[in-house]
Amino acid sequence: MEKNNNKAWLYLLPSLIFLGIFMIYPLFDVMIYSVEEGYNFASQSFFGYGTYNFSYVLRDPYFLQALKNTFLLVIITVPISTGLALLISVLLNSITRLRDMFQTIFFLPYVTNTLAVGLVFMLLFKKTPYTDGFINMILHWFGMGPVDFIEGPYWAKMFVTCFYTIWIVMPFKILILTSALASVNPDYYKAARVDGTPRWRIFTRITLPMISPMIFYLVITGFIGAFKAYSDEVALFGTNLNAAGMNTIVGYVYDMLYGDSGGYPSYASAAALLLFAIVLTITCINLLISRKTVTYS
Amino acid sequence: MKIVLQNVTKRFPNRNKKIKEDVVAVSNFDFEIPDGKLIGLLGPSGCGKSTTLNMICGLEQPTEGRILFGEDDVTDLPPENRGVGMVFQSYALYPHMTVRQNIKFPLENRRGADRLSKEEMERMAKEAAELVQIEQLMDRKPGEMSGGQQQRVAIARALVKRPKVLLLDEPLSNLDARLRLQTREEIRRIQRETGITMVFVTHDQDEAMSISDMIVVMDAGVVQQIGKPQDVYDDPDNLFVAKFLGTPPINVFNGRVKDGSLYLGEEKILDTPSVGDGPVTVGIRPEGFDIDKEKGVLTCALRSIEVMGRDTSVVANHDAYVGDQLRAIIDSEKRPDENSKEVRFRIRPSKVFLFDPETGKRIRY
Amino acid sequence: MEQTYAKIEQSARAANRVRTTVTYILLAIWAVIVLFPFYWMVLTSFKSYSAYNSEYVPQLYTTAPTTENYVSAFTEVPLAKYFMNTVIFAVGTTALMLAVIVLAAYAFARLRFAGRQLTFTMYLALMMIPNELVIITNFVTITNWGLRNTFLGLILPSVTSVFYIYLLKENFEQVPDELYKAAKVDGTSDLMYLFKVMIPICRPTIVTIVILKVIECWNSYIWPRLITDDQAYFLVSNGIQEIRENGFGRENVPAMMAAVVVVSVPLIVLFLCSRKKIMAGVSRGGTKG
Numbered sequence: 019m020e021k022n023n024n025k026a027w028l029y030l031l032p033s034l035i036f037l038g039i040f041m042i043y044p045l046f047d048v049m050i051y052s053v054e055e056g057y058n059f060a061s062q063s064f065f066g067y068g069t070y071n072f073s074y075v076l077r078d079p080y081f082l083q084a085l086k087n088t089f090l091l092v093i094i095t096v097p098i099s100t101g102l103a104l105l106i107s108v109l110l111n112s113i114t115r116l117r118d119m120f121q122t123i124f125f126l127p128y129v130t131n132t133l134a135v136g137l138v139f140m141l142l143f144k145k146t147p148y149t150d151g152f153i154n155m156i157l158h159w160f161g162m163g164p165v166d167f168i169e170g171p172y173w174a175k176m177f178v179t180c181f182y183t184i185w186i187v188m189p190f191k192i193l194i195l196t197s198a199l200a201s202v203n204p205d206y207y208k209a210a211r212v213d214g215t216p217r218w219r220i221f222t223r224i225t226l227p228m229i230s231p232m233i234f235y236l237v238i239t240g241f242i243g244a245f246k247a248y249s250d251e252v253a254l255f256g257t258n259l260n261a262a263g264m265n266t267i268v269g270y271v272y273d274m275l276y277g278d279s280g281g282y283p284s285y286a287s288a289a290a291l292l293l294f295a296i297v298l299t300i301t302c303i304n305l306l307i308s309r310k311t312v313t314y315s
Numbered sequence: 316m317k318i319v320l321q322n323v324t325k326r327f328p329n330r331n332k333k334i335k336e337d338v339v340a341v342s343n344f345d346f347e348i349p350d351g352k353l354i355g356l357l358g359p360s361g362c363g364k365s366t367t368l369n370m371i372c373g374l375e376q377p378t379e380g381r382i383l384f385g386e387d388d389v390t391d392l393p394p395e396n397r398g399v400g401m402v403f404q405s406y407a408l409y410p411h412m413t414v415r416q417n418i419k420f421p422l423e424n425r426r427g428a429d430r431l432s433k434e435e436m437e438r439m440a441k442e443a444a445e446l447v448q449i450e451q452l453m454d455r456k457p458g459e460m461s462g463g464q465q466q467r468v469a470i471a472r473a474l475v476k477r478p479k480v481l482l483l484d485e486p487l488s489n490l491d492a493r494l495r496l497q498t499r500e501e502i503r504r505i506q507r508e509t510g511i512t513m514v515f516v517t518h519d520q521d522e523a524m525s526i527s528d529m530i531v532v533m534d535a536g537v538v539q540q541i542g543k544p545q546d547v548y549d550d551p552d553n554l555f556v557a558k559f560l561g562t563p564p565i566n567v568f569n570g571r572v573k574d575g576s577l578y579l580g581e582e583k584i585l586d587t588p589s590v591g592d593g594p595v596t597v598g599i600r601p602e603g604f605d606i607d608k609e610k611g612v613l614t615c616a617l618r619s620i621e622v623m624g625r626d627t628s629v630v631a632n633h634d635a636y637v638g639d640q641l642r643a644i645i646d647s648e649k650r651p652d653e654n655s656k657e658v659r660f661r662i663r664p665s666k667v668f669l670f671d672p673e674t675g676k677r678i679r680y
Numbered sequence: 681m682e683q684t685y686a687k688i689e690q691s692a693r694a695a696n697r698v699r700t701t702v703t704y705i706l707l708a709i710w711a712v713i714v715l716f717p718f719y720w721m722v723l724t725s726f727k728s729y730s731a732y733n734s735e736y737v738p739q740l741y742t743t744a745p746t747t748e749n750y751v752s753a754f755t756e757v758p759l760a761k762y763f764m765n766t767v768i769f770a771v772g773t774t775a776l777m778l779a780v781i782v783l784a785a786y787a788f789a790r791l792r793f794a795g796r797q798l799t800f801t802m803y804l805a806l807m808m809i810p811n812e813l814v815i816i817t818n819f820v821t822i823t824n825w826g827l828r829n830t831f832l833g834l835i836l837p838s839v840t841s842v843f844y845i846y847l848l849k850e851n852f853e854q855v856p857d858e859l860y861k862a863a864k865v866d867g868t869s870d871l872m873y874l875f876k877v878m879i880p881i882c883r884p885t886i887v888t889i890v891i892l893k894v895i896e897c898w899n900s901y902i903w904p905r906l907i908t909d910d911q912a913y914f915l916v917s918n919g920i921q922e923i924r925e926n927g928f929g930r931e932n933v934p935a936m937m938a939a940v941v942v943v944s945v946p947l948i949v950l951f952l953c954s955r956k957k958i959m960a961g962v963s964r965g966g967t968k969g
Contacts (some may be wrong), residue, residue, distance in 0.1 A: 019671075020860055023793045023794055025791060025793075026791040026796070026872065027787075027789045027793065029783040029784065029786055029787035029791065030788075030799070031783040031786050032779065032780045032784070033781065033803075033840050033845065036780060036836075036839055036840040037803075037806060037840050039821070040814065040818055040821075040836070040837045040840070040842075041806055041809060041814055042806070042823075043657065043817065044813070044814035044815075044816070044817030044818055044881060045809055045813065045814060047817040048813055048814065048816055048817055048818075051816065051817070065705055066808065075496075078891060090322075105706075106706075106707065107711055109594075109703045109706055109707055110707065112699075112703055113700070113703060114706070116704075116835045120707050120711060121959075122952075122955055123711045123714055123715060124710065124711070124714060125951070125955075125958075126714055126715070126718070126904070126948065126951070127714060128901075129947045129948060129950070129951040130408070130947065130948070130964065131898065131916065131917060131920070131943055131944055131947065132901065132917075133899075133901055133917040133921055134721075134898060134916075134917075134920050134940040134944050135717055135721075135921060135940070136617060136716075137797070137814060137924055137936060137937075138697075138717045138718075138720055138721045138937070138942055139717060141720070141724070141933060141937075142720060143715065143760035144929075146842055148733055148736065149735060149736050149737070150736070150737075150930075151738065152720065155737055155738055155814060157908050167710070185713070185714070185717075188714075190962065193962060193963050194960055194963055197963050203405055203407065205403040205404070205405045205406075205407035206407050206409065208374050208407065209401065209402065209403055209407040209472075210394065210420075211394050211395065211754050212373075212374070212393065212399060212400065212401045212473075213372065213421035213424055213476070214394070214395020214396070214421075214425075215420075215421075215423050215424045216424065216426075218965070220736060223420070223875060224409060225960045226858050227409075227411040229694070237760060244718045246810065246812060248355045248902065249901050249902065250907075251915075252901070252921065253921075256921075256924070256925060257905075257921065257925070262835070263713075268812050271816070272905075272906065274406065275816055275819055275906065276351070276906050278817065282819060283819075286816050287816050290812050290813050291813070292832045293810075294812070296372070297810070311860055380948060
């Protein structure tokens with residue numbers, strides 16, 4: 019086929035311009051920001067280059083709090099949501115009646131506005147002088163509570179955050195796992211039945227290995243997603259996350275950039291790069307583990 | 316172990332929910348599979364042969380009828396309690412396990428009193444692998460093997476628990492032509508060596524004819540004929556069986572019987588004293604034709620001649636023929652002149668079958 | 681022998697029934713957990729202000745539903761304005777994005793040019809860059825351009841998506857080469873071919889991309905929050921946050937819920953109408969956010 023160099027570049031031009039301005043240039047710019055010490059947003063001047071921004075961020079108690087919150091969130095929500103999604107997908111795959119209905123319902127959180135539904139969650143969990151809220155009513159039936167999940171103790175706030183995060187991420191995981199399960203050749207199950215394989219053994223020895231690539235895909239995207247948590251927390255606790263003690267790393271980045279505590283793009287850049295480094299490291303570790311354990315792909 | 320199917324019927328609810336009537340996959344299957352034989356279930360796709368196999372295996376329950384293994388009624392038993400082995404069309408080898416792990420897998424399922432020691436399992440796996448001659452491949456994974464090798468592993472895995480019955484679903488369909496020939500000999504050999512009762516399903520008549528002790532021809536859920544391959548070929552019960560068996564396929568004519576003789580068009584072909592007058596459907600096997608310039612009874616318009624070494628295929632046409640062109644297989648030495656317009660055949664009576672034009676049932680004479 | 685078979689059969693059947701029951705119960709529990717927040721927001725939005733505030737123990741139903749909250753949602757806060765802004769934002773972003781990605785995907789799929797493979801690999805590599813990293817500079821860029829509190833500022837940074845270029849390119853490549861050659865013989869220009877042949881053939885994929893992008897736009901919060909502080913340019917997400925913190929006076933929860941319902945309904949309707957498309961599109965590589 020003939021070469022049409024100029025025409026092709028013309029077609030690519032719009033995307034090149036946008037990607038150049040809003041992705042490639044910022045990528046280098048953020049690295050420069052992160053080493054510019056004492057950057058002043060108003061005068062756009064700085065003292066010199068160095069690693070001060072990083073050490074400042076790493077010593078900032080707000081950042082450490084955000085780091086702790088984010089890690090807790092990741093460690094709690096990724097295994098629970100993946101396991102729960104696996105259970106639900108297996109159950110879904112074992113039925114035929116009402117399956118479409120359940121699938122549709124389970125997917126609903128994916129298409130909802132995080133902020134809007136977060137407000138509902140806040141309402142359900144919140145304890146006010148006028149009412150203990152719905153969740154506390156249930157806790158009361160079991161002789162527990164009342165606990166203020168929104169402005170109360172740290173563990174309670176962490177619980178709501180994890181609960182809401184899991185609720186939000188489940189649709190995607192259920193969708194991926196049900197289609198992974200459905201794509202396993204039914205002959206494998208028939209063969210196992212002819213051999214009288216117990217159900218649990220079919221699950222651990224055949225089903226799990228067969229869908230293990232998808233599980234690892236979900237674990238990796240789950241880690242990445244959970245490390246970037248932010249809007250869920252805003253929905254539950256409001257925009258001033260530092261005050262609530264529930265900030266996340268991404269939240270810290272935005273707070274440094276903008277808002278009441280904002281105007282420090284250098285600190286924001288340093289924090290964003292730290293986040294990127296953490297996510298990259300964890301993803302690499304995950305990939306290494308998966309190469310050892312995902313035996314089939 | 317002999318297998319007895321008594322009036323086995325399988326109905327499925329119609330997939331199109333608007334149609335209330337069930338789909339009959341298998342209807343009134345009645346057959347006794349003798350012990351230690353190789354049986355081929357043969358028919359076009361969707362004829363119910365795989366459903367029959369699945370019912371023998373226990374993967375599906377018959378809607379009506381009983382299935383007996385020897386004297387035991389196994390109709391309600393799940394597959395693992397029937398002592399059957401099954402080889403799937405896709406082989407269903409677990410891709411994440413080595414050949415050794417695959418073969419051992421059925422043994423590891425045994426619990427309680429039947430539980431086997433590690434050494435015992437290893438020994439049995441080795442035996443099964445030796446039987447199908449794959450002992451040098453034990454540490455490979457299925458993805459690293461050819462189709463023929465995978466097929467052998469699948470057979471070894473099905474045989475390792477020493478089943479009384481081995482079932483194979485389209486065992487050769489995923490292999491190329493050369494491997495197919497080789498593998499079907501292999502299946503025959505394994506059956507002879509183990510003396511196990513084997514039932515296999517195929518849509519390929521060559522496959523079924525060449526290795527089966529007996530074939531069961533099915534169509535639309537109904538058994539058409541059961542018998543030794545050659546008997547079924549030489550003596551088909553109905554038009555479907557006659558058409559389904561044989562390559563090239565049987566030539567079909569619209570004929571008529573008048574005064575105890577069979578006519579194709581205006582030509583009198585042979586005497587059929589016991590058949591009443593009226594129209595009949597006539598099937599003549601390609602090898603039932605002989606060239607005879609003088610005494611030939613069937614005159615056809617010659618289309619072309621295809622010489623294939625020992626045999627020659629004569630393509631011709633006749634007004635009574637159903638379809639486009641009839642095909643006769645004759646000895647190459649007796650082939651007619653290519654340029655002649657006409658060709659005359661003598662017909663061997665044993666290769667001519669008459670069928671009722673309405674029902675397709677064989678009319679014997 | 682007969683008897684043991686019967687027993688095996690019977691116990692297997694009983695176990696099966698128990699398993700099926702447990703399966704449906706567990707699925708129903710999760711369905712309730714998923715649906716309950718939706719039920720709660722609809723329920724609360726129909727309770728009157730006074731009725732809601734007098735419930736110390738929350739009521740699971742209401743005997744006197746009222747629509748007054750929906751009236752105040754549209755009159756007391758500029759919800760309609762937020763709505764319109766979001767529609768403008770979603771339509772603008774999606775339309776611009778389509779133009780950009782269709783052209784790029786076409787170049788990669790159909791045109792042969794020097795450096796094509798290398799350029800495409802570079803594009804794919806860009807997928808790994810997290811949004812958080814580039815958003816800082818984009819914020820500064822848009823601020824410096826004086827585009828804060830404008831639709832242009834909202835839209836510009838999100839008009840390219842490497843992932844969608846990739847998706848569309850794969851789809852374009854499935855259109856047989858012969859069609860292109862035939863069109864060339866007939867003297868069709870590349871652009872004509874793109875519009876008359878490629879786009880109609882690949883319409884299902886394009887529709888999926890549009891739906892996914894609209895969902896993304898409807899839910900976007902972080903960028904709009906950074907770039908707008910004038911309520912006249914708030915999108916629904918920011919509007920909800922604003923309502924929560926300053927709207928309706930404090931604690932008019934039923935009115936807030938009415939706003940939340942209004943914001944949630946369009947996407948749920950969109951989802952129910954094109955369920956298959958959305959789910960297929962998401963499973964092909966979308967992630968939340």
